[in-house]
Amino acid sequence: VTFIFFNIIFMVMLTTLVVNFDVNYVYVVPLCILPLSLKAFFDARLGMFTHVITVLLLGFIVPNSYEYMFLQIIAGIVTILTISELYKRANLFISVGQITLVYIISYFAFTIIQEGTIDDIKSEVFLTFLLGGLATLFVQPLIYIYEKIFGMVSDMSLLELSDTNSSLLKELSEKAPGTFHHSLNVANLAEAAANEINANAMLVRVGALYHDIGKMENPTYFTENQVSSVNSHDDLAPKESAEIIIDHVIRGIEIARKNNLPDRVIDFIRTHHGTSTVYYFYMKAKEDDDDVDPDDYKYPGPIPFSKETAILMMCDSVEAASKSLKEPTSILIDGFVEKIINKQMEEGQFLNANITFKEIQMIKKILKRKLKNIYHLRIEYPE
Missing domain, CATH: 1.10.3210 (Hypothetical protein af1432)
Incomplete structure (x- = not known):
């Protein structure tokens, strides 16, 4: 329970810091690390539930919260469904690629639905998605750190x-x-x-x-x-x-x-x-x-x-x-x-x-x- 609460608070605090620094970088925060690390130690159901709870909490902090929550929940579902055996290195890279792609497609779809044109799509947002995807790769060393701190086994x-x-x-x-x-x-x-x-x-x-x-x-x-x-x-x-x-x-x-x-x-x-x-x-x-x-x-x-x-x-x-x-x-x-x-x-x-x-x-x-x-x-x- 301490481990789960720590993860939720850590993600909420990290996102709050980024929003206070520059709201444009909000998607650089690798929120998909949360379901990945929880699935590594527990199971997919708990990973998904914790991810959704965290995203709902972040909805009070970030601007344009509906779009943010929608994108993050979709990305969380993809994360849970794609990662089967995290200890296989190829699986993590494939999953991170799929997560980044889902972010890009969802953002593209949202912009067309809201604006009715692709002229308002900001190319720098795609860069933040790529950076967020690369940051998700940090889950491997993070799992090792969690094992030592909380005495768990992945x-x-x-x-x-x-x-x-x-x-x-x-x-x-x-x-x-x-x-x-x-x-x-x-x-x-x-x-x-x-x-x-x-x-x-x-x-x-x-x-x-x-x-x-x-x-x-x-x-x-x-x-x-x-x-x-x-x-x-x-x-x-x-x-x-x-x-x-x-x-x-x-x-x-x-x-x-x-x-x-x-x-x-x-x-x-x-x-x-x-x-x-x-x-x-x-x-x-x-x-x-x-x-x-x-x-x-x-x-x-x-x-x-x-x-x-x-x-x-x-x-x-x-x-x-x-x-x-x-x-x-x-x-x-x-x-x-x-x-x-x-x-x-x-x-x-x-x-x-x-x-x-x-x-x-x-x-x-x-x-x-x-x-x-x-x-x-x-x-x-x-x-």
Whole structure:
């Protein structure tokens, strides 16, 4: 909310200064930076709404306010519709070109409607539109500045973080290769699921790549990194084993903070197990002693609080557990996915996430299809 208000006030003050200096330069103010930067951090709807509110406020300040408001709202609509992936440099240049063209065409049309002739068109106004278009290119460094000041994450930062050649992911691949491979599989599953329900696929992918970085501390205590038949947990009590497993979440948060990962990515590390139980060691402890406190075998949480974090929890559980399938068949995979996700729903893991039953069913379908592709299920032909 502070970020949105700051942007509105900044644009109003900048326009006021320009109007007081010389009203002829009012179109040099790159007002389309507002919907661009808001779309980069939030979504198109909020970007458009904030832009319209700002233009209505500026209507009280600028002369010939109807023409100004009309031009700026049209330009804002074009901005929202044309920019799809801001992290692609070509898209920004194309969008700025379209914005400038819309300003010129709209001004041309307005002058003909009002005056009935093209003789009153001022060529210097076209120059102000071009200058305003060039000033809009400043949105790239501005987004970077906003990220540092307000601690937010744009698609450009997510694209950088998704690079598997980054120092942190390289370290993960060296220290815990099994975990790294698991994270890549989860990232692919989560991205497909996010695309299916119109969630932020780029954010989910990055969250999935980093969600298990805490396993770098004790990699051999996790089955995916065990290369020999020796299990490190054989010499430990079930409670100690559970503590090491649960500890990878806390360790992951510490490593993420040390490496300056954004809070939105750290949220995935915190929530990917929610408040679920380390069931294997809990049952092992119950075999030895019936009086076992289940809270000792539970992850600290919190439970997922967005669509993206809920998707990661589902994909992580399904991918990890799928490794235990001996002879996977289509029916076995269907039942297996249903069982895992239904159990998470029964435990109330998705109560804080804005995800619907319909979306969960869509995610189940995607996971079933993807797992069948991974295991290359084929019909058996007669010999």
